[in-house]
Amino acid sequence: MSRRTKVGVTALAVVALTLTACGGPSNNANSGLKGADNAIGQADINPQDAAKVKDGGEFRWPVDQLPDNWNYNQLDGTNADGRRMIDTVMPNLFKQQPDSKIVVNKDVLDDAKLASSDPQVVEYKINSKAKWSDGTALSWQDFEAMWKSLNGTDKAFEVAGTTGYEDIEKVEKGATDQDVKVTFKKKFAEWQGGLFSPLYPKAMSSSPEEFNKGWADAPKITAGPFKIGTIDRTAKLVTVVQDPAWWGPKPKLEKITFRQVDRPALADALANGQIDFFDIGSSIDNFTRAKSMQGVTIRQAITPDYSHITFNGADSSVLKDPKLRVALMRGIDTKTITKALLGQMIKGDAQVTGNHFFLLGSAGYKDNSAVASFDKEAAKKQLDELGWKLEGETRKKDGKELVVRYVIPTPNPTSDQIAKLVQSQLKEIGAKVDIQAVPSTDFFKQFVNVGNFDMTGFRWLASATPISDSKGIYTLDPASTNQNYGRIGSEEVNKLLEQANGELDETKRLELANEADKKIWELGHQIPLYQLPGAVAVKSNVANFGAVAYANRPYDYINMGFTE
Numbered sequence: 001m002s003r004r005t006k007v008g009v010t011a012l013a014v015v016a017l018t019l020t021a022c023g024g025p026s027n028n029a030n031s032g033l034k035g036a037d038n039a040i041g042q043a044d045i046n047p048q049d050a051a052k053v054k055d056g057g058e059f060r061w062p063v064d065q066l067p068d069n070w071n072y073n074q075l076d077g078t079n080a081d082g083r084r085m086i087d088t089v090m091p092n093l094f095k096q097q098p099d100s101k102i103v104v105n106k107d108v109l110d111d112a113k114l115a116s117s118d119p120q121v122v123e124y125k126i127n128s129k130a131k132w133s134d135g136t137a138l139s140w141q142d143f144e145a146m147w148k149s150l151n152g153t154d155k156a157f158e159v160a161g162t163t164g165y166e167d168i169e170k171v172e173k174g175a176t177d178q179d180v181k182v183t184f185k186k187k188f189a190e191w192q193g194g195l196f197s198p199l200y201p202k203a204m205s206s207s208p209e210e211f212n213k214g215w216a217d218a219p220k221i222t223a224g225p226f227k228i229g230t231i232d233r234t235a236k237l238v239t240v241v242q243d244p245a246w247w248g249p250k251p252k253l254e255k256i257t258f259r260q261v262d263r264p265a266l267a268d269a270l271a272n273g274q275i276d277f278f279d280i281g282s283s284i285d286n287f288t289r290a291k292s293m294q295g296v297t298i299r300q301a302i303t304p305d306y307s308h309i310t311f312n313g314a315d316s317s318v319l320k321d322p323k324l325r326v327a328l329m330r331g332i333d334t335k336t337i338t339k340a341l342l343g344q345m346i347k348g349d350a351q352v353t354g355n356h357f358f359l360l361g362s363a364g365y366k367d368n369s370a371v372a373s374f375d376k377e378a379a380k381k382q383l384d385e386l387g388w389k390l391e392g393e394t395r396k397k398d399g400k401e402l403v404v405r406y407v408i409p410t411p412n413p414t415s416d417q418i419a420k421l422v423q424s425q426l427k428e429i430g431a432k433v434d435i436q437a438v439p440s441t442d443f444f445k446q447f448v449n450v451g452n453f454d455m456t457g458f459r460w461l462a463s464a465t466p467i468s469d470s471k472g473i474y475t476l477d478p479a480s481t482n483q484n485y486g487r488i489g490s491e492e493v494n495k496l497l498e499q500a501n502g503e504l505d506e507t508k509r510l511e512l513a514n515e516a517d518k519k520i521w522e523l524g525h526q527i528p529l530y531q532l533p534g535a536v537a538v539k540s541n542v543a544n545f546g547a548v549a550y551a552n553r554p555y556d557y558i559n560m561g562f563t564e
Contacts, residue, residue: 046544054252056253057255061275061276064440066082068444071216073150073160087554090198091199092554094193096553099550102192120188121181121182122182131223133221133243136201140172142199151166156212157212159480167187193469194465225243227243240256248558252560261278270539280533284344295540296539310456310526312455313488319455322523324383325524328429331428334374334527334530336421352530354368354373357470364510366517372522379429403432405453410437419433423435433455464553470497474489476488534549545560
Protein backbone atom coordinates (compact mmCIF):
# COMPACT_ATOMS: atom_id res chain seq x y z
CA MET A 1 0.00 0.00 0.00
CA SER A 2 1.23 3.44 -0.85
CA ARG A 3 0.95 6.23 1.63
CA ARG A 4 2.34 9.67 1.90
CA THR A 5 4.83 10.53 4.57
CA LYS A 6 4.61 13.85 6.28
CA VAL A 7 7.20 16.43 7.31
CA GLY A 8 6.52 19.18 9.83
CA VAL A 9 7.23 22.22 7.70
CA THR A 10 6.03 23.22 4.28
CA ALA A 11 6.92 22.74 0.62
CA LEU A 12 4.95 21.58 -2.71
CA ALA A 13 3.60 19.71 -5.62
CA VAL A 14 2.41 16.15 -5.81
CA VAL A 15 3.45 13.04 -7.60
CA ALA A 16 3.94 11.99 -11.15
CA LEU A 17 3.07 8.70 -12.74
CA THR A 18 5.32 9.22 -15.76
CA LEU A 19 8.28 11.57 -15.79
CA THR A 20 10.75 12.31 -18.54
CA ALA A 21 14.42 11.77 -17.79
CA CYS A 22 16.32 14.86 -18.88
CA GLY A 23 19.74 16.38 -18.38
CA GLY A 24 20.94 16.89 -14.83
CA PRO A 25 20.48 20.19 -13.01
CA SER A 26 23.14 22.84 -12.83
CA ASN A 27 25.54 22.36 -9.96
CA ASN A 28 26.74 25.95 -9.81
CA ALA A 29 26.32 26.92 -6.17
CA ASN A 30 26.90 30.58 -7.01
CA SER A 31 23.76 30.86 -9.13
CA GLY A 32 20.15 30.87 -8.10
CA LEU A 33 18.24 27.61 -8.05
CA LYS A 34 16.08 26.59 -10.95
CA GLY A 35 12.36 27.14 -10.50
CA ALA A 36 9.50 25.76 -12.57
CA ASP A 37 11.90 25.41 -15.52
CA ASN A 38 13.88 22.67 -13.77
CA ALA A 39 14.11 19.32 -15.54
CA ILE A 40 12.08 16.48 -14.04
CA GLY A 41 13.36 12.96 -13.58
CA GLN A 42 17.12 13.29 -12.93
CA ALA A 43 18.93 12.96 -9.61
CA ASP A 44 21.95 15.05 -8.60
CA ILE A 45 23.92 12.79 -6.25
CA ASN A 46 27.65 12.79 -7.17
CA PRO A 47 27.42 9.27 -8.66
CA GLN A 48 30.52 7.17 -8.03
CA ASP A 49 31.49 3.57 -8.72
CA ALA A 50 31.81 1.40 -5.64
CA ALA A 51 35.60 1.28 -6.03
CA LYS A 52 35.80 5.04 -5.53
CA VAL A 53 33.69 5.05 -2.36
CA LYS A 54 35.67 4.27 0.78
CA ASP A 55 34.65 1.45 3.07
CA GLY A 56 33.40 2.53 6.47
CA GLY A 57 32.62 5.90 7.95
CA GLU A 58 29.68 7.46 9.74
CA PHE A 59 27.05 9.47 7.88
CA ARG A 60 25.32 12.06 10.09
CA TRP A 61 21.72 12.65 9.06
CA PRO A 62 19.61 15.48 10.59
CA VAL A 63 15.95 14.82 11.40
CA ASP A 64 13.06 16.83 12.83
CA GLN A 65 12.07 14.08 15.22
CA LEU A 66 12.53 10.43 16.13
CA PRO A 67 9.81 7.96 15.10
CA ASP A 68 6.56 8.04 17.08
CA ASN A 69 6.16 4.41 16.03
CA TRP A 70 8.50 2.05 14.16
CA ASN A 71 5.43 0.44 12.60
CA TYR A 72 5.06 2.61 9.50
CA ASN A 73 1.51 1.34 8.95
CA GLN A 74 0.24 2.48 12.34
CA LEU A 75 -1.42 5.90 12.47
CA ASP A 76 1.48 7.54 14.35
CA GLY A 77 4.15 5.92 12.16
CA THR A 78 3.88 7.90 8.95
CA ASN A 79 6.35 10.74 9.44
CA ALA A 80 9.11 11.04 6.85
CA ASP A 81 12.05 10.89 9.26
CA GLY A 82 10.74 7.66 10.75
CA ARG A 83 10.33 6.14 7.29
CA ARG A 84 13.97 6.92 6.43
CA MET A 85 15.17 5.12 9.54
CA ILE A 86 12.77 2.21 9.06
CA ASP A 87 14.01 1.67 5.51
CA THR A 88 17.57 1.08 6.72
CA VAL A 89 16.50 -1.93 8.79
CA MET A 90 13.39 -3.31 7.04
CA PRO A 91 12.93 -4.86 3.56
CA ASN A 92 11.29 -2.96 0.69
CA LEU A 93 9.97 -5.09 -2.17
CA PHE A 94 10.49 -2.39 -4.78
CA LYS A 95 12.76 0.57 -5.40
CA GLN A 96 11.81 3.91 -6.91
CA GLN A 97 14.27 5.24 -9.47
CA PRO A 98 14.99 8.97 -9.95
CA ASP A 99 12.60 9.17 -12.92
CA SER A 100 9.78 7.58 -10.85
CA LYS A 101 10.02 4.17 -12.50
CA ILE A 102 9.54 1.31 -10.04
CA VAL A 103 11.75 -1.78 -10.17
CA VAL A 104 11.89 -4.99 -8.15
CA ASN A 105 14.35 -4.87 -5.25
CA LYS A 106 16.40 -7.97 -6.08
CA ASP A 107 17.87 -8.10 -2.59
CA VAL A 108 14.40 -8.99 -1.31
CA LEU A 109 12.51 -10.48 -4.26
CA ASP A 110 13.66 -12.63 -7.14
CA ASP A 111 10.54 -11.58 -9.02
CA ALA A 112 7.12 -9.95 -8.78
CA LYS A 113 4.65 -10.22 -11.62
CA LEU A 114 1.04 -9.69 -12.60
CA ALA A 115 0.07 -13.30 -13.26
CA SER A 116 -3.53 -12.52 -14.19
CA SER A 117 -5.60 -9.40 -14.86
CA ASP A 118 -9.08 -10.84 -14.37
CA PRO A 119 -9.15 -11.72 -11.60
CA GLN A 120 -6.06 -9.76 -10.73
CA VAL A 121 -3.39 -12.07 -9.32
CA VAL A 122 0.10 -10.94 -8.29
CA GLU A 123 2.84 -13.46 -7.59
CA TYR A 124 5.94 -12.69 -5.55
CA LYS A 125 9.04 -14.88 -5.28
CA ILE A 126 11.06 -14.03 -2.17
CA ASN A 127 14.86 -14.17 -2.28
CA SER A 128 15.78 -17.52 -0.68
CA LYS A 129 18.58 -15.85 1.31
CA ALA A 130 16.28 -13.32 2.97
CA LYS A 131 15.95 -13.84 6.70
CA TRP A 132 14.58 -11.94 9.67
CA SER A 133 16.91 -11.10 12.54
CA ASP A 134 15.38 -13.90 14.61
CA GLY A 135 16.67 -16.36 12.00
CA THR A 136 13.34 -17.20 10.33
CA ALA A 137 13.02 -16.85 6.57
CA LEU A 138 10.80 -14.19 5.03
CA SER A 139 7.68 -16.05 3.90
CA TRP A 140 4.17 -15.86 2.49
CA GLN A 141 2.90 -15.80 6.09
CA ASP A 142 4.39 -12.32 6.60
CA PHE A 143 2.36 -11.12 3.59
CA GLU A 144 -0.79 -12.77 4.88
CA ALA A 145 -0.42 -11.25 8.34
CA MET A 146 0.10 -7.74 6.94
CA TRP A 147 -2.98 -8.10 4.74
CA LYS A 148 -5.16 -9.22 7.63
CA SER A 149 -4.05 -6.36 9.89
CA LEU A 150 -4.32 -3.69 7.19
CA ASN A 151 -7.46 -4.57 5.24
CA GLY A 152 -9.73 -2.61 7.56
CA THR A 153 -11.90 -5.48 8.77
CA ASP A 154 -10.63 -5.33 12.36
CA LYS A 155 -11.02 -1.74 13.56
CA ALA A 156 -8.87 -2.43 16.63
CA PHE A 157 -5.83 -2.13 14.36
CA GLU A 158 -5.06 1.62 14.27
CA VAL A 159 -3.99 1.75 10.63
CA ALA A 160 -2.84 4.80 8.69
CA GLY A 161 -4.60 3.47 5.60
CA THR A 162 -6.14 0.39 4.03
CA THR A 163 -5.50 1.22 0.36
CA GLY A 164 -4.73 -1.89 -1.68
CA TYR A 165 -5.12 -4.31 1.19
CA GLU A 166 -8.89 -3.81 1.30
CA ASP A 167 -9.02 -4.94 -2.34
CA ILE A 168 -7.33 -8.32 -1.68
CA GLU A 169 -9.44 -11.46 -1.47
CA LYS A 170 -6.75 -13.84 -0.22
CA VAL A 171 -3.01 -14.38 0.26
CA GLU A 172 -1.77 -17.92 -0.32
CA LYS A 173 1.35 -20.02 -0.27
CA GLY A 174 2.73 -20.93 -3.68
CA ALA A 175 5.07 -23.81 -4.48
CA THR A 176 7.24 -23.01 -1.45
CA ASP A 177 7.01 -20.79 1.63
CA GLN A 178 8.88 -18.15 -0.36
CA ASP A 179 6.29 -18.10 -3.16
CA VAL A 180 3.39 -15.74 -2.49
CA LYS A 181 0.13 -15.61 -4.44
CA VAL A 182 -2.08 -12.56 -3.86
CA THR A 183 -5.57 -12.64 -5.40
CA PHE A 184 -7.58 -9.42 -5.58
CA LYS A 185 -11.36 -9.21 -5.35
CA LYS A 186 -11.17 -5.70 -6.87
CA LYS A 187 -8.49 -4.50 -9.26
CA PHE A 188 -5.68 -2.44 -7.73
CA ALA A 189 -3.63 -0.61 -10.36
CA GLU A 190 -0.64 0.67 -8.39
CA TRP A 191 0.30 -2.64 -6.75
CA GLN A 192 3.99 -2.06 -7.50
CA GLY A 193 4.17 0.87 -5.09
CA GLY A 194 4.00 0.49 -1.35
CA LEU A 195 1.92 -2.68 -1.07
CA PHE A 196 3.74 -4.88 1.50
CA SER A 197 6.56 -2.31 1.63
CA PRO A 198 8.23 -2.08 3.98
CA LEU A 199 7.52 -5.71 4.78
CA TYR A 200 7.02 -6.55 8.45
CA PRO A 201 7.23 -9.94 10.21
CA LYS A 202 4.00 -11.76 10.96
CA ALA A 203 4.59 -11.39 14.72
CA MET A 204 3.95 -7.66 14.53
CA SER A 205 0.43 -8.27 13.27
CA SER A 206 -0.31 -10.98 15.82
CA SER A 207 -2.67 -8.72 17.79
CA PRO A 208 -3.96 -5.13 17.72
CA GLU A 209 -1.95 -4.40 20.86
CA GLU A 210 1.30 -5.54 19.25
CA PHE A 211 0.50 -3.69 16.03
CA ASN A 212 -0.47 -0.44 17.74
CA LYS A 213 2.04 -0.22 20.58
CA GLY A 214 4.49 -3.11 20.38
CA TRP A 215 6.87 -1.29 18.04
CA ALA A 216 6.35 2.22 19.40
CA ASP A 217 9.74 2.40 21.10
CA ALA A 218 11.89 0.22 18.84
CA PRO A 219 11.69 -2.36 16.05
CA LYS A 220 11.70 -5.88 17.48
CA ILE A 221 12.68 -7.86 14.36
CA THR A 222 14.57 -6.47 11.39
CA ALA A 223 15.90 -7.55 7.98
CA GLY A 224 17.92 -4.84 6.32
CA PRO A 225 21.46 -3.80 5.43
CA PHE A 226 21.64 -2.13 8.85
CA LYS A 227 20.40 -2.94 12.32
CA ILE A 228 19.65 -0.69 15.27
CA GLY A 229 22.72 0.40 17.20
CA THR A 230 21.27 2.97 19.61
CA ILE A 231 17.92 4.63 20.26
CA ASP A 232 18.53 7.47 22.70
CA ARG A 233 15.46 9.66 23.15
CA THR A 234 17.25 11.81 25.73
CA ALA A 235 20.07 12.65 23.32
CA LYS A 236 17.49 12.67 20.48
CA LEU A 237 19.39 10.31 18.19
CA VAL A 238 19.19 6.92 16.53
CA THR A 239 22.17 5.03 15.15
CA VAL A 240 22.07 2.13 12.74
CA VAL A 241 25.12 -0.05 12.06
CA GLN A 242 25.97 -2.65 9.44
CA ASP A 243 24.12 -5.91 10.03
CA PRO A 244 26.48 -8.85 9.41
CA ALA A 245 23.43 -11.05 8.84
CA TRP A 246 22.45 -9.02 5.76
CA TRP A 247 22.56 -11.28 2.72
CA GLY A 248 22.82 -8.56 0.08
CA PRO A 249 25.71 -6.30 -0.99
CA LYS A 250 27.60 -4.90 1.99
CA PRO A 251 26.89 -1.21 2.64
CA LYS A 252 29.77 1.19 2.19
CA LEU A 253 28.96 3.05 5.42
CA GLU A 254 29.68 1.48 8.79
CA LYS A 255 27.13 3.62 10.59
CA ILE A 256 24.38 6.20 10.07
CA THR A 257 23.47 8.56 12.89
CA PHE A 258 20.05 10.21 12.71
CA ARG A 259 20.14 13.21 15.06
CA GLN A 260 17.31 15.61 15.84
CA VAL A 261 18.39 19.14 14.84
CA ASP A 262 16.12 22.16 15.02
CA ARG A 263 15.62 23.79 11.63
CA PRO A 264 17.24 27.12 12.56
CA ALA A 265 20.37 25.24 13.67
CA LEU A 266 20.92 23.23 10.48
CA ALA A 267 23.41 25.55 8.81
CA ASP A 268 25.56 25.83 11.93
CA ALA A 269 25.43 22.05 12.40
CA LEU A 270 26.68 21.47 8.85
CA ALA A 271 29.39 24.14 9.16
CA ASN A 272 30.55 22.62 12.45
CA GLY A 273 30.71 19.07 11.11
CA GLN A 274 27.85 17.76 13.26
CA ILE A 275 25.84 16.69 10.21
CA ASP A 276 26.75 15.87 6.61
CA PHE A 277 23.84 17.47 4.74
CA PHE A 278 20.52 19.23 5.09
CA ASP A 279 17.47 19.89 2.95
CA ILE A 280 17.37 23.58 2.11
CA GLY A 281 13.61 23.46 1.63
CA SER A 282 12.15 26.98 1.53
CA SER A 283 14.81 28.66 3.68
CA ILE A 284 16.62 31.55 1.98
CA ASP A 285 18.83 31.83 5.06
CA ASN A 286 19.97 28.22 4.79
CA PHE A 287 20.47 28.61 1.04
CA THR A 288 22.63 31.71 1.53
CA ARG A 289 24.66 30.06 4.28
CA ALA A 290 25.18 26.89 2.24
CA LYS A 291 26.47 28.83 -0.78
CA SER A 292 29.33 30.26 1.28
CA MET A 293 30.42 27.04 3.00
CA GLN A 294 33.74 25.50 2.04
CA GLY A 295 33.55 21.82 1.13
CA VAL A 296 29.76 21.96 0.64
CA THR A 297 27.91 21.54 -2.66
CA ILE A 298 24.31 22.50 -3.36
CA ARG A 299 22.58 19.76 -5.32
CA GLN A 300 19.14 20.08 -6.86
CA ALA A 301 16.46 17.79 -8.33
CA ILE A 302 12.69 17.88 -8.57
CA THR A 303 11.27 15.78 -5.75
CA PRO A 304 7.70 14.70 -4.92
CA ASP A 305 7.59 17.10 -2.00
CA TYR A 306 5.06 19.88 -1.58
CA SER A 307 3.68 22.29 1.00
CA HIS A 308 0.06 22.68 1.71
CA ILE A 309 -2.46 24.07 4.18
CA THR A 310 -4.95 21.56 5.54
CA PHE A 311 -8.38 22.60 6.81
CA ASN A 312 -10.46 20.86 9.48
CA GLY A 313 -14.04 20.01 8.57
CA ALA A 314 -14.96 18.13 11.73
CA ASP A 315 -18.09 19.20 13.62
CA SER A 316 -15.88 20.57 16.40
CA SER A 317 -14.16 23.04 14.06
CA VAL A 318 -15.36 26.51 13.11
CA LEU A 319 -14.58 25.44 9.53
CA LYS A 320 -17.05 22.55 9.35
CA ASP A 321 -18.95 24.27 6.48
CA PRO A 322 -17.26 23.52 3.11
CA LYS A 323 -18.50 26.84 1.69
CA LEU A 324 -16.72 28.68 4.50
CA ARG A 325 -13.51 26.76 3.84
CA VAL A 326 -13.61 27.61 0.13
CA ALA A 327 -14.33 31.27 0.93
CA LEU A 328 -11.23 31.39 3.14
CA MET A 329 -9.17 29.68 0.45
CA ARG A 330 -10.15 32.47 -1.93
CA GLY A 331 -8.61 34.92 0.53
CA ILE A 332 -5.21 33.18 0.47
CA ASP A 333 -2.79 34.39 -2.21
CA THR A 334 -0.52 31.42 -2.86
CA LYS A 335 1.49 33.32 -5.49
CA THR A 336 2.44 35.98 -2.94
CA ILE A 337 3.36 33.28 -0.41
CA THR A 338 5.47 31.51 -3.04
CA LYS A 339 7.29 34.68 -4.01
CA ALA A 340 7.95 35.55 -0.36
CA LEU A 341 9.41 32.15 0.40
CA LEU A 342 11.29 31.35 -2.80
CA GLY A 343 11.67 34.64 -4.68
CA GLN A 344 15.21 35.33 -3.49
CA MET A 345 16.35 31.75 -3.97
CA ILE A 346 15.38 30.76 -7.49
CA LYS A 347 15.98 32.01 -11.00
CA GLY A 348 12.70 32.68 -12.79
CA ASP A 349 9.31 31.95 -11.28
CA ALA A 350 8.27 29.27 -8.86
CA GLN A 351 4.84 27.99 -9.86
CA VAL A 352 1.95 27.30 -7.57
CA THR A 353 0.09 24.11 -8.26
CA GLY A 354 -3.59 23.54 -8.88
CA ASN A 355 -3.73 19.79 -8.30
CA HIS A 356 -3.71 17.56 -5.24
CA PHE A 357 -2.40 14.45 -7.02
CA PHE A 358 0.02 15.34 -9.81
CA LEU A 359 3.31 17.19 -9.97
CA LEU A 360 3.72 20.12 -12.34
CA GLY A 361 4.94 18.82 -15.68
CA SER A 362 3.67 15.28 -15.16
CA ALA A 363 1.35 13.32 -17.44
CA GLY A 364 -1.70 13.77 -15.24
CA TYR A 365 -1.33 17.42 -14.27
CA LYS A 366 -4.28 19.79 -14.75
CA ASP A 367 -5.02 22.98 -12.85
CA ASN A 368 -8.38 22.28 -11.21
CA SER A 369 -8.22 25.07 -8.63
CA ALA A 370 -10.54 27.68 -10.22
CA VAL A 371 -13.32 27.21 -7.67
CA ALA A 372 -10.94 28.15 -4.83
CA SER A 373 -8.49 30.45 -6.62
CA PHE A 374 -7.42 33.73 -5.01
CA ASP A 375 -10.03 36.47 -5.35
CA LYS A 376 -10.31 38.74 -2.34
CA GLU A 377 -13.56 40.39 -3.39
CA ALA A 378 -15.19 37.05 -4.18
CA ALA A 379 -14.08 35.79 -0.77
CA LYS A 380 -15.72 38.76 0.97
CA LYS A 381 -18.94 38.28 -0.99
CA GLN A 382 -19.09 34.57 -0.18
CA LEU A 383 -18.55 35.26 3.53
CA ASP A 384 -21.35 37.84 3.49
CA GLU A 385 -23.68 35.33 1.83
CA LEU A 386 -22.83 32.76 4.50
CA GLY A 387 -23.90 35.20 7.22
CA TRP A 388 -20.41 36.10 8.42
CA LYS A 389 -20.84 39.89 8.58
CA LEU A 390 -17.98 42.29 9.17
CA GLU A 391 -18.11 44.02 12.57
CA GLY A 392 -15.03 46.19 13.00
CA GLU A 393 -12.01 44.18 11.78
CA THR A 394 -13.49 40.71 12.31
CA ARG A 395 -16.58 39.00 10.96
CA LYS A 396 -19.27 37.58 13.23
CA LYS A 397 -22.18 35.21 12.83
CA ASP A 398 -24.78 34.64 15.52
CA GLY A 399 -22.55 36.62 17.89
CA LYS A 400 -19.51 34.36 17.28
CA GLU A 401 -16.26 35.76 15.88
CA LEU A 402 -14.64 34.12 12.86
CA VAL A 403 -11.45 33.02 14.63
CA VAL A 404 -9.38 30.27 13.02
CA ARG A 405 -6.77 28.35 15.06
CA TYR A 406 -3.72 27.74 12.85
CA VAL A 407 -1.39 25.16 14.45
CA ILE A 408 2.29 25.07 13.38
CA PRO A 409 5.44 23.30 14.65
CA THR A 410 8.20 25.24 16.37
CA PRO A 411 11.02 26.01 15.95
CA ASN A 412 10.29 26.20 12.24
CA PRO A 413 10.93 29.53 10.47
CA THR A 414 9.24 28.43 7.24
CA SER A 415 6.00 27.38 8.90
CA ASP A 416 6.08 30.56 10.97
CA GLN A 417 6.51 32.75 7.89
CA ILE A 418 3.72 31.06 5.94
CA ALA A 419 1.33 31.22 8.90
CA LYS A 420 1.95 34.95 9.37
CA LEU A 421 1.40 35.62 5.66
CA VAL A 422 -1.89 33.71 5.80
CA GLN A 423 -2.84 35.58 8.97
CA SER A 424 -2.26 38.92 7.25
CA GLN A 425 -4.13 37.90 4.09
CA LEU A 426 -7.19 36.54 5.89
CA LYS A 427 -7.35 39.64 8.09
CA GLU A 428 -8.07 41.60 4.91
CA ILE A 429 -11.29 39.62 4.37
CA GLY A 430 -12.33 39.80 8.02
CA ALA A 431 -11.12 36.46 9.39
CA LYS A 432 -8.92 36.39 12.48
CA VAL A 433 -6.15 33.80 12.54
CA ASP A 434 -4.84 32.66 15.92
CA ILE A 435 -1.41 31.09 15.35
CA GLN A 436 -0.60 28.36 17.87
CA ALA A 437 3.03 27.24 17.76
CA VAL A 438 3.56 23.82 19.38
CA PRO A 439 6.75 21.78 19.92
CA SER A 440 7.74 19.95 16.75
CA THR A 441 7.92 16.66 18.67
CA ASP A 442 4.23 17.01 19.63
CA PHE A 443 3.00 18.50 16.36
CA PHE A 444 1.82 15.36 14.58
CA LYS A 445 0.96 13.02 17.42
CA GLN A 446 -0.95 15.48 19.61
CA PHE A 447 -2.33 17.89 17.01
CA VAL A 448 -2.34 16.83 13.33
CA ASN A 449 -3.08 13.12 13.74
CA VAL A 450 -5.99 13.74 16.12
CA GLY A 451 -7.51 16.72 14.29
CA ASN A 452 -6.60 19.25 16.97
CA PHE A 453 -6.53 22.33 14.69
CA ASP A 454 -8.68 24.46 12.36
CA MET A 455 -5.84 24.98 9.88
CA THR A 456 -2.35 23.54 9.79
CA GLY A 457 0.52 23.16 7.35
CA PHE A 458 3.21 20.62 6.66
CA ARG A 459 4.88 18.86 3.72
CA TRP A 460 3.63 15.78 1.99
CA LEU A 461 6.32 13.50 0.56
CA ALA A 462 4.59 11.52 -2.12
CA SER A 463 5.71 8.61 -4.27
CA ALA A 464 5.65 7.33 -7.84
CA THR A 465 2.14 5.94 -7.22
CA PRO A 466 0.21 9.17 -6.66
CA ILE A 467 -3.37 7.97 -6.70
CA SER A 468 -3.12 5.12 -4.22
CA ASP A 469 -0.63 7.27 -2.31
CA SER A 470 -3.37 9.84 -1.75
CA LYS A 471 -6.44 7.69 -1.19
CA GLY A 472 -6.13 7.67 2.59
CA ILE A 473 -5.91 11.48 2.63
CA TYR A 474 -9.01 12.26 0.57
CA THR A 475 -11.29 9.30 1.32
CA LEU A 476 -13.71 9.96 4.16
CA ASP A 477 -14.21 6.85 6.29
CA PRO A 478 -16.35 7.42 9.41
CA ALA A 479 -14.73 4.41 11.05
CA SER A 480 -11.11 5.43 10.48
CA THR A 481 -9.21 8.70 10.11
CA ASN A 482 -6.49 7.15 7.95
CA GLN A 483 -4.56 10.27 6.82
CA ASN A 484 -7.63 12.45 6.34
CA TYR A 485 -6.74 14.57 9.35
CA GLY A 486 -9.33 17.26 8.51
CA ARG A 487 -12.18 14.73 8.27
CA ILE A 488 -13.28 16.21 4.94
CA GLY A 489 -14.75 14.24 2.06
CA SER A 490 -17.80 12.95 0.22
CA GLU A 491 -19.26 9.75 -1.19
CA GLU A 492 -18.58 11.16 -4.65
CA VAL A 493 -14.85 11.55 -3.96
CA ASN A 494 -14.74 8.12 -2.33
CA LYS A 495 -16.32 6.55 -5.42
CA LEU A 496 -14.01 8.32 -7.89
CA LEU A 497 -10.90 7.31 -5.95
CA GLU A 498 -12.19 3.74 -5.72
CA GLN A 499 -12.62 3.70 -9.50
CA ALA A 500 -9.24 5.31 -10.16
CA ASN A 501 -7.39 2.85 -7.95
CA GLY A 502 -9.01 -0.05 -9.76
CA GLU A 503 -8.49 1.26 -13.31
CA LEU A 504 -5.63 -0.52 -15.08
CA ASP A 505 -5.82 1.77 -18.13
CA GLU A 506 -3.48 4.69 -17.36
CA THR A 507 -5.31 7.34 -19.40
CA LYS A 508 -8.64 6.53 -17.77
CA ARG A 509 -6.98 6.37 -14.35
CA LEU A 510 -5.60 9.90 -14.72
CA GLU A 511 -8.98 11.21 -15.88
CA LEU A 512 -10.72 9.73 -12.84
CA ALA A 513 -8.12 11.20 -10.49
CA ASN A 514 -8.62 14.64 -12.01
CA GLU A 515 -12.39 14.36 -11.60
CA ALA A 516 -11.78 13.54 -7.95
CA ASP A 517 -9.40 16.49 -7.68
CA LYS A 518 -12.09 18.92 -8.88
CA LYS A 519 -14.42 17.68 -6.14
CA ILE A 520 -11.64 17.94 -3.53
CA TRP A 521 -11.17 21.61 -4.43
CA GLU A 522 -14.93 22.18 -4.08
CA LEU A 523 -14.85 20.63 -0.60
CA GLY A 524 -12.14 23.03 0.61
CA HIS A 525 -9.95 20.14 1.74
CA GLN A 526 -6.47 21.65 1.45
CA ILE A 527 -4.44 24.17 -0.55
CA PRO A 528 -1.20 23.03 -2.19
CA LEU A 529 1.29 25.89 -2.14
CA TYR A 530 4.52 26.05 -4.16
CA GLN A 531 6.87 23.55 -5.74
CA LEU A 532 10.05 23.22 -3.74
CA PRO A 533 13.33 23.71 -5.59
CA GLY A 534 14.44 20.33 -4.22
CA ALA A 535 17.82 21.67 -3.10
CA VAL A 536 20.17 19.89 -0.70
CA ALA A 537 23.36 21.22 0.88
CA VAL A 538 25.75 18.28 1.21
CA LYS A 539 29.42 17.74 1.95
CA SER A 540 31.29 17.63 -1.34
CA ASN A 541 32.95 14.29 -0.55
CA VAL A 542 29.61 12.51 -0.11
CA ALA A 543 28.98 10.08 -2.96
CA ASN A 544 25.75 8.58 -4.32
CA PHE A 545 23.58 10.84 -2.21
CA GLY A 546 22.11 14.33 -2.41
CA ALA A 547 19.10 15.49 -4.37
CA VAL A 548 17.73 12.04 -5.21
CA ALA A 549 14.54 13.02 -7.13
CA TYR A 550 12.13 10.07 -6.70
CA ALA A 551 14.80 7.61 -5.52
CA ASN A 552 13.84 7.93 -1.86
CA ARG A 553 11.84 4.73 -1.27
CA PRO A 554 14.24 3.49 -0.16
CA TYR A 555 17.31 5.71 -0.38
CA ASP A 556 20.40 3.96 -1.71
CA TYR A 557 21.78 3.09 1.71
CA ILE A 558 24.03 0.42 0.19
CA ASN A 559 26.13 2.63 -2.10
CA MET A 560 26.12 6.00 -0.36
CA GLY A 561 29.33 6.95 1.41
CA PHE A 562 32.43 9.14 1.19
CA THR A 563 35.02 9.51 -1.54
CA GLU A 564 37.79 10.53 0.85
